[in-house]
Amino acid sequence: MAEPFYITTPIYYVNDVPHIGHAYTSLACDAFARFQRLDGKDVRLLTGTDEHGQKVEKAAHDRGEDPQAYTDRVSGRFRHLADAMGFAHDDFIRTTEPRHKDAVQALWRRLVERGEIYLGKYAGWYAVRDEAFYAEDEIQDGRAIASGAPVAWVEEPSYFFRLSAWGGRLLAFYETNPSFVGPESRFNEVRRFVEGGLNDLSVSRTTFGWGVHVPDDPDHVVYVWLDALTNYISALGYPDEGGLYARFWPADVHVVGKDILRFHAVYWPAFLMAAGLEPPKRVFAHGWWTNEGRKISKSLGNVIDPFALVAEFGLDPTRYFLLREVPFGNDGDYSRDAMVRRTNSDLANDYGNLAQRSLSMIAKNLGGAVPEPGPFTEGDDALLARAADLPDEVRRHMAVQAPHLALEAIWAVIADANRYVDAQAPWKLRKTDPARMATVLYVLAETVRNLAILTQPFMPGGSAKLLDQLAVPDDARGFDRLGAAGRLKPGTPLPAPRGVFPRFVEAPAGEGA
RNA sequence: GGCGGAGUAGCUCAGUCGGUAGAGCAGGGGAAUCAUAAUCCCUGUGUCGGGGGUUCAAGUCCCUCCUCCGCUACCA
Numbered sequence: 001m002a003e004p005f006y007i008t009t010p011i012y013y014v015n016d017v018p019h020i021g022h023a024y025t026s027l028a029c030d031a032f033a034r035f036q037r038l039d040g041k042d043v044r045l046l047t048g049t050d051e052h053g054q055k056v057e058k059a060a061h062d063r064g065e066d067p068q069a070y071t072d073r074v075s076g077r078f079r080h081l082a083d084a085m086g087f088a089h090d091d092f093i094r095t096t097e098p099r100h101k102d103a104v105q106a107l108w109r110r111l112v113e114r115g116e117i118y119l120g121k122y123a124g125w126y127a128v129r130d131e132a133f134y135a136e137d138e139i140q141d142g143r144a145i146a147s148g149a150p151v152a153w154v155e156e157p158s159y160f161f162r163l164s165a166w167g168g169r170l171l172a173f174y175e176t177n178p179s180f181v182g183p184e185s186r187f188n189e190v191r192r193f194v195e196g197g198l199n200d201l202s203v204s205r206t207t208f209g210w211g212v213h214v215p216d217d218p219d220h221v222v223y224v225w226l227d228a229l230t231n232y233i234s235a236l237g238y239p240d241e242g243g244l245y246a247r248f249w250p251a252d253v254h255v256v257g258k259d260i261l262r263f264h265a266v267y268w269p270a271f272l273m274a275a276g277l278e279p280p281k282r283v284f285a286h287g288w289w290t291n292e293g294r295k296i297s298k299s300l301g302n303v304i305d306p307f308a309l310v311a312e313f314g315l316d317p318t319r320y321f322l323l324r325e326v327p328f329g330n331d332g333d334y335s336r337d338a339m340v341r342r343t344n345s346d347l348a349n350d351y352g353n354l355a356q357r358s359l360s361m362i363a364k365n366l367g368g369a370v371p372e373p374g375p376f377t378e379g380d381d382a383l384l385a386r387a388a389d390l391p392d393e394v395r396r397h398m399a400v401q402a403p404h405l406a407l408e409a410i411w412a413v414i415a416d417a418n419r420y421v422d423a424q425a426p427w428k429l430r431k432t433d434p435a436r437m438a439t440v441l442y443v444l445a446e447t448v449r450n451l452a453i454l455t456q457p458f459m460p461g462g463s464a465k466l467l468d469q470l471a472v473p474d475d476a477r478g479f480d481r482l483g484a485a486g487r488l489k490p491g492t493p494l495p496a497p498r499g500v501f502p503r504f505v506e507a508p509a510g511e512g513a
Numbered sequence: 514g515g516c517g518g519a520g521u522a523g524c525u526c527a528g529u530c531g532g533u534a535g536a537g538c539a540g541g542g543g544a545a546u547c548a549u550a551a552u553c554c555c556u557g558u559g560u561c562g563g564g565g566g567u568u569c570a571a572g573u574c575c576c577u578c579c580u581c582c583g584c585u586a587c588c589a
Contacts, residue, residue, distance in 0.1 A: 013589035050589065133587070185518065189584045192516060201587060349551050357548035418552055427547040499549050
């Protein structure tokens with residue numbers, strides 16, 4: 001049976017309008033998932049929406065809408081994003097679904113049974129607008145310094161999770177799982193945070209009602225993080241610990257934005273260990289995008305709309321750019337220049353043109369069928385060997401969420417292949433040594449086949465078109481067909497080649513704005 | 514404030530156990546003409562943030578200063 005691979009995006013807060021950050025997280029997960037699928041794993045990719053909390057309750061109320069009707073409506077925006085970006089998730093969890101609420105309550109009961117949750121009292125300065133408590137030194141003149149939101153002294157009964165008791169065990173867990181958090185620098189921050197000592201965590205609220213009710217105490221609603229994080233196992237059928245849960249838990253990796261790393265790397269493993277469940281294997285935190293060098297903010301009005309990006313540049317270029325331009329884990333800058341450069345230079349010139357020049361020579365000179373190769377020369381073998389060595393290198397990078405390095409490695413072979421074309425000059429061989437020309441073109445077609453199989457997780461559209469043009473059947477596109485196992489059959493008729501990664505040309509300026 | 518990270522070619526960055534620096538892109542020159550005017554080759558004398566120190570030798574270790582960034586608990 002295939003090895004399981006479970007990967008998750010965070011669940012997105014349904015009140016948000018989908019932006020580049022959501023698209024980026026999901027896109028990376030989609031690429032990782034596609035990669036593992038092609039590599040023969042039994043993959044499960046989960047995404048979804050977080051639909052509870054005071055803000056949602058208020059937003060619905062302001063619109064005179066029932067909260068459930070409201071979330072039903074707005075959670076659709078995230079499904080549309082998934083469709084537009086071509087995300088191939090296996091499940092979409094919503095925290096308002098019965099299966100999720102059941103799981104949260106089951107987990108809660110288990111934590112209570114184990115003495116990990118107790119009833120106490122939460123008191124502090126609370127800002128309704130921010131849905132947050134503030135410390136004395138964070139407020140001034142009755143307002144939160146950071147946000148300016150008015151605060152009021154609030155005391156409410158609250159259930160607490162004994163997080164303070166888990167510091168030592170978390171550190172021990174980090175110690176024995178040195179790859180638990182990536183990138184490494186983030187792991188250091190997490191360790192430092194835990195070493196500083198942990199307080200018990202308030203895990204219920206009585207100030208609003210839109211959430212999962214605490215079992216046997218319906219005045220309380222389970223606080224956001226205990227609710228939200230549980231999605232990763234509720235989607236696997238928890239509390240049923242057989243079935244999907246048995247197969248896919250613990251998750252291979254939770255991919256998150258850097259802003260929510262702590263919840264995933266500290267609270268979540270603590271919750272799970274406290275419940276006697278296994279923590280995930282790894283959490284990877286990626287960075288944020290800036291726009292033309294400037295921080296993205298709603299007030300600046302410079303948000304990057306993923307739908308618009310795809311509409312203008314196309315899905316493959318958008319995916320390629322986001323995964324290639326910046327080391328995954330770092331912050332990155334989007335610029336139109338860089339986007340056009342990657343589209344034209346990398347995709348159209350290097351990759352697309354390599355395929356096009358190879359395939360069109362086959363079409364024009366060899367009757368549009370896979371050439372019959374003669375004996376391979378050293379140069380032929382060298383290029384084929386480069387392609388054959390690629391999968392392991394790419395695997396190494398993808399295993400640690402480094403798609404930029406994976407792509408860089410692939411492009412190194414693309415560059416080799418272009419050099420090979422120039423060195424062999426098949427257009428000259430056409431007159432001097434047609435048999436040799438056929439061999440060269442065979443080596444090229446075979447190299448493009450390997451490249452196209454490997455680029456499927458990143459650019460599913462163009463890669464599929466390339467494989468179509470090489471007449472590679474749908475069931476022969478997995479990584480098990482890389483290298484010698486899947487060699488093209490000489491004589492196989494090929495469809496007429498067409499460019500798959502077109503250059504981006506700016507629309508002529510002048511009219512309109 | 515505390516803790517951590519970073520400051521290397523115009524831009525983005527690599528630089529393992531210390532031996533006077535590299536890649537990609539951009540720029541300049543040339544070749545070729547199969548191809549999406551794409552490709553290939555050649556071309557980088559940079560005070561390696563400033564200062565001091567250790568060493569035969571430091572971008573690479575130590576000290577110090579400057580600048581930038583991240584984390585510093587219950588908003589996704």
